[in-house]
């Protein structure tokens with residue numbers, strides 16, 4: 001009897017990235033300088049550090065960005 005339970009493993013995206021590099025699109029504009037990115041192939045998430053370099057988006061960074069978004073939106077709201 002054959003095993004038919006083998007699920008297709010979603011490695012295609014990751015393999016693509018290994019060979020061709022990540023394909024990031026912007027998922028959120030935090031500020032003019034901070035953005036969040038996601039790779040459309042492997043779902044890897046990145047953000048910017050204070051120097052503008054792309055770094056991995058950790059839950060910690062996500063929380064910081066969340067704070068920044070709230071802060072900037074409130075400030076913008078007060079100004080306009």
Ligand SMILES: [Zn+2]
Pocket residue numbers: 013014017021022023039040041042043044
């Ligand atoms: Zn990728």
